[in-house]
Every structure is written in C-alpha cells, then in structure tokens.
Amino acid sequence: MIGYPNQKSNMHSHQVRDNYMGRGMSLEDDLNKSNEYYLETQRALIHKKPIPVQIVKVDYPHRSAARITEAYYKTPSTTDYNGIYRGKAIDFEAKETKSKTSFPLKNIHPHQIKHLERVLYHGGIGFVIIRFSSFDETYLVDAAYMIDRYQNSDTKSIPYAQIKANASIIRRGFTPRLCYLDNVDELYFKEETCK
DSSP states (O other): OEEOTTOOOOHHHHHHHHHHTTTTHHHHHHHHHHHHHHHHTTSOEEEEOOOOEEEEEEEEEETTEEEEEEEEESSOOOOSEEEEETTEEEEEEEEEEOOSSEEEGGGSOHHHHHHHHHHHHTTOEEEEEEEETTTTEEEEEEHHHHHHHHHHOSSSEEEHHHHHHHSEEOOBOSSSSBOHHHHHHHHHOHHHHTO
C-alpha cells in the first residue's frame, strides 16, 4: 500500500486504491511512447517524472523475488511530465476519465494547480492532457484555463462541452501515438509557425 506522509490508512482507502489501480495507464503509455518518438527524432526532450517513494516493508516470497508491500509518497508529486521544447520549459499533467459528461476537478490536486501556476509565472508552457476514454478523445487544456476553472468554478467538474469548446483535440497517430506537440505549436508558438 502506498500513501502520503502522515496520512492515516484504513481498509476503505485500500479498497478505493484497488478499484482505481491502472486507471489512466493507456493514456500514460501513449504519452510515454510519443515522448520516446519525440526524443528519437530530436523534436523534444520530455520525460515522465519519477514519484519519490519511501519503501517501508518488503516481502521476500522467494530468494530471487522481492515484493514491496508497504510504501509512502515522500512528498506530493507535482505534475506527470516535464522537459524542454523549442527552448522553453514544458510541464503537464495527464488525466483520464470514464465520465461522458464532465471532467471531475477532484482529479487535479491543489499542489498540482500551484505547480502549474509557478510554471506559467516563470514563462514555461503548462497544460493538462485529458482523455475521455468513453469517447476515445484526448484534449490539451491550457494551464491558465484549468487554473481558472479550478479556483473560480462553482461546480465540482468541467462539463465535457466546455472542454470541447476551450481545449484542442489531440490527433492520434502511429508514431507518435499522440501528436500533442502539434497542439503545443498551434497554441503557444502561433506567431512562429504562421510566418
């Protein structure tokens, strides 16, 4: 079981963790493969951030196999991915939802919003990639829009229709699987790409 520091553990949180295990992995896999392609073609240098974990308990069922049975996050993570693209820092979070009506804001944590604010403050490119798995659609949502909705919305979610209207849909391909840097070019480098 993995938990944040000073967080009490109970059976319910263990059950919730099991129910959500693996959620978002297909989006993560698509992004990791896309980033490998971008690295190999020298288009960008973007990596998944490692999560700092403190291992507490390890079982050794066999001499050649070890299994981590208890661990805790050392510190809350910031966002999933960061790197450099066209000379600018790039930082983003990736989320997947099965909802057909909205993106739940509880999927984004306050420390992630604070981190995205800092990225923007320092002139970096920040965004959230959201996949609506029921529709097999993936969107790039600018960090400024996500921060505004997170801080100023009266609702606990962003309606799907608003995501469609205020975000850009990411084209899928073979290599890369997700052509999200095309969206980044369109949103953040318009002046340079339209010359």
